[in-house]
Amino acid sequence: MITIGLTNWKGHNTLIVDKNKELENYTSHFPFVEMDTSFYSIQPENNLLNWIDKTPAGFQFIPKAFQAMTTHREWGDYFTSEALMFKVFIDSFQPMLDAKRIKAFLFQFPPYFACSSENVLYLRKIRHWMGDLPVAIEFRNHTWFSELYYGKTIEFLKEMQFIQTTVDQPQTQTNSIPRVLEVTNPELTLLRLHGRNFDGWLNASNPDWRKTRTLYNYxxxxxxxxxxxxxxxxxxxxxxxxxxxxxxxxxxxxxxxxLQKQLNLTFPNLAPQQMGLDLF
Incomplete structure (x- = not known):
């Protein structure tokens, strides 16, 4: 099975019929969405219940792990222990887990998260804390797929039942990994497409980096x-x-x-597409 989705349900103007119903509009086109809000803060239960209520029964989410869970921030700034942070995060998603609305949790690590014994140990802890929940891993440090560690990385991801995230992105020296077409969990694999804007991706020190790095039209x-x-x-x-x-x-x-057209895909159980009110 092949499914297609986008990062976030907001900002996709070609999909929007009613600006007050962006999520509902989105679900009439794609069967899942990557959720960025969970990276910036652990979401309150009423948000999750609201998003469940607005989407068809088969629609799924891929939430990004909270930023302190992927070492983008210090966990001690938010919680008294790492284990507690993971528990609170998982508990917050219990409504979606109960409704079978989670496709996987995405752990996207920063460029400084290199292949080291310390970080391998941390990944083992993540598997322990996340239990048997589906976890996708996206690296941004090339050492994980260097000639020395490539095979070991793939075998480790398989051992942990992690989902290897294949990425399409510009190949810089500082914040990129190669395109790794490897499946490490037979149930699911992710392909994340960041575009090929080399200059935008390279200049991470630019204040507008987050806005320009994915500025690309395939x-x-x-x-x-x-x-x-x-x-x-x-x-x-x-x-x-x-x-x-x-x-x-x-x-x-x-x-x-x-891509959907080239693959000749149709997605069942989408929300009905709404007609715009501006008919004349």
Whole structure:
């Protein structure tokens, strides 16, 4: 099975019929969404219940792990122990877990999270704290896939039943990993598409980096190339979930639609598409 989604349900103007119903509009096009809000703060239960209520029964979310869980921040600034942080995070998602609305939790690590014994131990702790929940790992430090550690990294991810996240991104020397078409959990694999804006991705010190790094519009030939990646991954995983994250310029939805067309995919159980009120 191949599914396609976008990062966040907001800001995709081509999908919006009613600006007050962005999530509902989104769910009439795609079967899942990557949730960024959980990275910035642990969400209150009423938010999750609201999002469940607004979406079809089969719609799923891929929440990003809270920023202190991926070492972007110090956990001691928020909690008295790391174990407590993970418990509070998991407990916050219990309504979605009970409703089977979670496809996986995405742990996206920063560029300084290198392949080291300390960080391998931390990943083992993550598996312990997350229990048997589906966890996807996205590295941004090339050492994990260096010639020395590539095979060991893949075997470790398999051992931990982590979902290896294949990424499409510019290849810089400081904050990129290669495109690794490896499936480490046969149930699910992720393909995250960040665009190929080399200059934007490289200059992480730029105050506008977060806005410009994913400013990219995949052309037809590149979408065809991505189609090949998806089909290769699909040989080894029950589901390949493709996430378009190139939305700084609003290109993600259109690119996702083109890939869907090239793969000849239809997604069942979507919300009915709404007609705009501006008919004349």
């Amino acid at each position: 052309n037809h030939a590149e979408i065809t190339e991505i189609k090949g990646y998806v089909e290769k991954l699909a040989l080894h995983a029950k589901e390949v979930a493709v996430i378009f994250n190139n939305n700084s310029g609003g290109h993600a939805a259109g690119n996702a639609k083109e």
